[in-house]
Amino acid sequence: MSFPGFSKILIAEEAVSTPLTKKAKAAWPDIAPQIVRNLADHELQLDMEPDPVAAGKRTLALGPNRGKFIRKCPGTMGLVCCNYWVIDLVEGCPIDCSYCILQGYLTDRRIRLATNINDLVDEIDAELAGGTQPVRVGTGELSDSLILDPQLGLAETLIDIFRTRPRATLELKTKTANIDSLLNLEPADNIVIGWSVNTPAIISSDERGASNLHDRLAAARQIVKHGWKVAFHFDPLVLHDRWEEGYRRVVDDIFSVAPPEKVAWISLGAFRFHPSLKQVIRDRFPMSDILNSEFVLCPDNKMRYVKPERLKLFRTLKNAIVAKAPSTPLYLCMEGIEIWESVFGGSPRGDKNLCQVFG
Amino acid sequence: MSPKGPAPSSVVREFIKDIVVDNRFCFSFPAETSALNKSVASFGVINPVWIVKSQDNRKTIVSGFRRYNAARKAGLETIPALTFKAGREYDLFIAHVAENTAVRKLNVGEISRVIFCANEHFGHGFEKISDRLFDALGLERSRKIYDMLLAVAGYGPAAKDIVSAGMSLKAAYRLARFEPDQRETLCKWIMDNRYGTSKSSLMIDMIDDIQAVKKKSVDEIIADAEAHVSPDMEKPQRSSRLFESVATMRNPILARMRRDFQTALESLNLPPSVEVIPPNNFEGRHIEFVIRARDRSSAISSFKALSKVAEAESENTESSKLSGLFGWI
């Protein structure tokens, strides 16, 4: 069975003849799709399954998105906002990371694919009208941007949309090596291919179904060679055995495949989770050590490593990255200003590299 | 419309000595209540129990165990009963559960026992059980909940005592991660220290984490905590010190930050009317200095005390005591 291995495809009546639906049917020819009047009436929660999260990952639901496609990443009071817009074209993800917030976050556990892409284009134009500030847009918030690309070619569609809208920079963020379609396209200045990276130890214990580090970086190398810009996200940074050495090596590996001038930005985010995710991780990933550290509850109701540990993580990574690429924009995810100041000696406003990225 | 369930006889009086107990139907925990015992001793049993009569005239009680026990204790000879023909025991079991849930909220220990009985004694699986029993028990139809309840049903007596004392299913299920003997040791220790439900849940969580992080057994963790607290201390105070000791084991860095902060604070010698509050878990940017004053003069004396600290600080920037308070930022 090829990855992602769906066992069920549900199609909303009104989406039966959309191009995306046709592609999906052709991509998984062995699955007889079930045509339904209302997707919401069918196996939303999958609570009768022994592992509803895993069962959701095996069900693809295609239908129009009735809500908004684009939302500004809401940010959190007291944390520095990185001014990111999110496009929800796919919700749900076939990869299975222990720390994934989607395990507890989505009320619909299936992988939902919006078939009304034309509405997305209208919405993007409406959002971009009347402003001049640069904005960053990504699709990797509620899914992996490239996980379904071999089958559905969504990257090309999105790139074509944004290529002619230079005010926005589109980031396709992935943990895969699914770059074949991108190698057939003309690179564009406002498109960035981003990789979430981690040490091989964390990838193998906590990122089921994702490509290994070697494959991700080999893909990044090809992408850079082809002329695209890339980005890297150390998120989540996890304290584990010999993490310092492990992460330093990942930094070295990154810059061996991508020269600093080709790296649009790098982000650092320490492992954080809503308290309710703890039991989910324990149940679904009994072999994971990711919870075996000292965490405290933070004002945004998320658990984080106790402050000195977080600072150690960030400083180690920052030093390793700055030594290789002093002018590559580097930022922290979901951290308060006091952590920024302790790590960088100032806020993002004072960093000219970051001003261009954050807008 | 007549009900589809098994039809009972009208109420008859049965001799208590002739009645046998079918444990498949027992889920009430604790199994006795003193209030009921007293009432039965004074007024007898008012509500009939349910009896199943087999063809060989064997009389088995399937509902009303607490009333039956109270009647025996009170030395009554007979008890009012509704009798049913044998053959539809599972229907009776469900009716028995529904009767109970209509008048009281079952605790997690009892709910888990109901599910266990339906599965183990009546031979039904998840689909059938969730179909007919989950509604009666007020449960969401979820496989996960079913699995959790079966896990809780397998706990030993000490763990059952704890989870039946008002713990939520989620909290109760955390105990499933412990080896059975370690679970019993932990629960006995928690009961011995008389922690309430929320402190018990927190303790279970902390010890579970310490086990995973430090690779220590429950016995070792308890021994470590005990070693840090004098055995001569009075119970409530000792229990709370033991709790702190476990919390320190779970979060040693945070405990050290708190200690350092406290040491720095004490060195400032501030008057008791001034409280200095760091952000919760030191997550934030500011310390709050709170002055409590009853009247004008107590406010003035607090201000004066603070100005003294400020003066000393400005004269002595080299060995500032005040900056000790900000070491965590």
Ligand code: SF4
């Ligand atoms: S790749 Fe991202 S969205 Fe997918 S499971 Fe992992 S964390 Fe979740």
